[in-house]
Amino acid sequence: MTPADVSAAVRPAVLELMDRLRAADHAAYVVGGSLRDLLLRREPHDWDLTTDARPARLQELFPDSLYENAFGTVTVRDADGQAVEITTFRSDHDYADYRRPRRIEFGDRVEDDLARRDFTVNALAWGGPAGQEPALVDPFGGREDVTRQVLRAVGDPAERFGEDALRMLRAVRLAATLGFAIEPATLEAIGRRAQLASHLSGERIAAEIDKLLAARRPSVGLRLMAQTGLLAVVAPELAAQIGVPQNKTPGEDLWDHTLRSVDAAAAAGRDGVVRLAALLHDVGKPATAADGHFYGHEAVGAEVAAALLRRWHLPRDTTDRVERLVRHHMFSYDPSWSDAAVRRFIAKVGMETLDDLFSLREADNVGSGMPRAAGDLAALRGRIAAELASNVVLDRAGLAIDGDDLIATLGLAPGPAIGRLLDRLVERVVAEPRLNERTTLLALARSLAEDG
Ligand code: ATP
Ligand code: MG
Secondary structure: OOHHHHHHHOOHHHHHHHHHHHHOOOOEEEEOHHHHHHHOOOOOOOEEEEEOOOHHHHHHHOOOOEOOOOOOEEEEEOOOOOEEEEEEOEEEEEEOOOOOEEEEEEOOOHHHHHHOOOEHHHOOEEEEOOOOOOEEEOOOOHHHHHHHOEEOEOOOHHHHHHHOOHHHHHHHHHHHHHOOEEOHHHHHHHHHHHHHHHHOOHHHHHHHHHHHHOOOOOHHHHHHHHHHOHHHHHOHHHHOOOOOEOOOOOOOEHHHHHHHHHHHHHHOOOOHHHHHHHHHOOOOHHHHOEOOEOOOHHHHHHHHHHHHHHHOOOOHHHHHHHHHHHHHOOOOOOOOOOHHHHHHHHHHHOHHHHHHHHHHHHHHHHHOOOOOOOOOHHHHHHHHHHHHHOOOOOOHHHOOOOHHHHHHHHOOOOOHHHHHHHHHHHHHHHHOHHHOOHHHHHHHHHHHHHHO
C-alpha cells in the first residue's frame, strides 16, 4: 500500500477528525489494530487515533467527547456517528501486578507511544504533525511483519509479558483471527511466562476467548494455548482433555475432538454461545472416564462449564444457555419416540434452546467425523415443528388453570406445594394435551393433592 492508498482506505469521517486535530496545530495518527487491519485490507472494526494533544485539550476541541478513564483515552463521535478513540501519546511505567501500569506519562513523540504497544504489527502509525504530509511511522519493522504475517513482541517478549500477561492471550487470539504465525522467540516467551496468566481477571480472559472463538478457525488459537501452557492456566478443565483417548477419529484424543467441534461450529457460522458450548460440551469427560465410557459426563460437564463461565464473569444468560446446551447435548432420537416423548423433550430442553442444541449437535457430529445431520436430526426437527405447530403446552403458563385457581377451588394454602402441583399437571398435559381443560385439571389436581 502506498501512502495514497492508506489515505484512501481511512474512513473519511476519521480523516476529518485527523484534519481537525491538525488544523488545531496537533499531530494526529491512525494507530494500532485499525492501521494493521487497513494494511491487510480488512475493514477495521474500531478506529484508534493517537495525538500529542492532552485529554483536556481534546475535550476542548471535541466538546461532546467522553473522557472516563485514567489512560488518556477520549472517545469522540465522528460524522458517521461512530465512536473513535483518541489517545494521547503516552508511556507506561511501574507494572506491578502483571496486568496494568501504576503510572502513565503523557509524551510528545509518537515513537514513545508506539514503544508501549504489544506487537510490531500493532505498533505502526500513519499520520503526522500539523502541516506535514501524512506518512507511515514504523520504528519496529511492523510493516514488514504485516507482510510476512508475523506477530512479534515489541522489545523483549518475556519482559513485555511480565508487564501485562494479557498480551500472551492477545498473541494467540490475534494468531487465530489474523491467521498470523507467532515469531519463535515470542512464542517461546509465552511458554515460559504462561503461569503469569493466573493474575488476569476473568473478564479480560473472557473477552479474549470470545474474540478467539470468533475466528474462522478457532482451533488455531486454542492449539497455541494448549501448546504454550496458557490453556492449563486459564482453563485447566479443558487442558485435562489432552491425552484422554476417545474412539472418534483414530489417533486423536478428546481435545482434538473438541477442537474439531469448535471449528465445525465456526464453519457453520454459529454464534458465540454455540461456539462456547462446542468448546465445553465434553468438559465433563475427563472426570467421568472409565473403561472407554464417560457415563453421565453431560451432567458433570454442565456443572463444570457453568463454574468456568462464572469464573470468567460471563453474563448470567450466556452461562445459563451454555450450561443447558452441555447438559442436553447427548440426546438420542429414535423414530419410535411417541409424540408425548417429543413434547417431553421440548419441555425439558426449553423451546428457546432447541435451535442452538441442534447446532451444537451438528458441530459435535462433524467433530466426530460423522455427517452433520447424523442421529436423524432432520426427522426430530420435523416432529418438533409438528408439535409446536399444534400449540402444545410446555410449561405452567400454558395450563388452563393457575395457582390462584388451585388455592380458591381446592382450598390449598399458598406456598411451594402449589408450584409443585402445577408442574405435575404440566407433566400430565405434556403427555396428554386433551387434559388441558379447566374442570379436568381441577379434578386431576384434587386427586394429586389427596395422594400427596
Ligand atoms: P481488535 O482487532 O480486537 O480491535 P486491537 O489490536 O485493535 O485488536 P484493541 O484492544 O482495540 O486491540 O487495542 C488497540 C491497540 O492498543 C492495539 O493494536 C495495541 O497497539 C494496543 N494495545 C491493546 N492492548 C494492549 C496491551 N495489553 N498491551 C500493549 N498494547 C496494547
Ligand atoms: Mg482495535
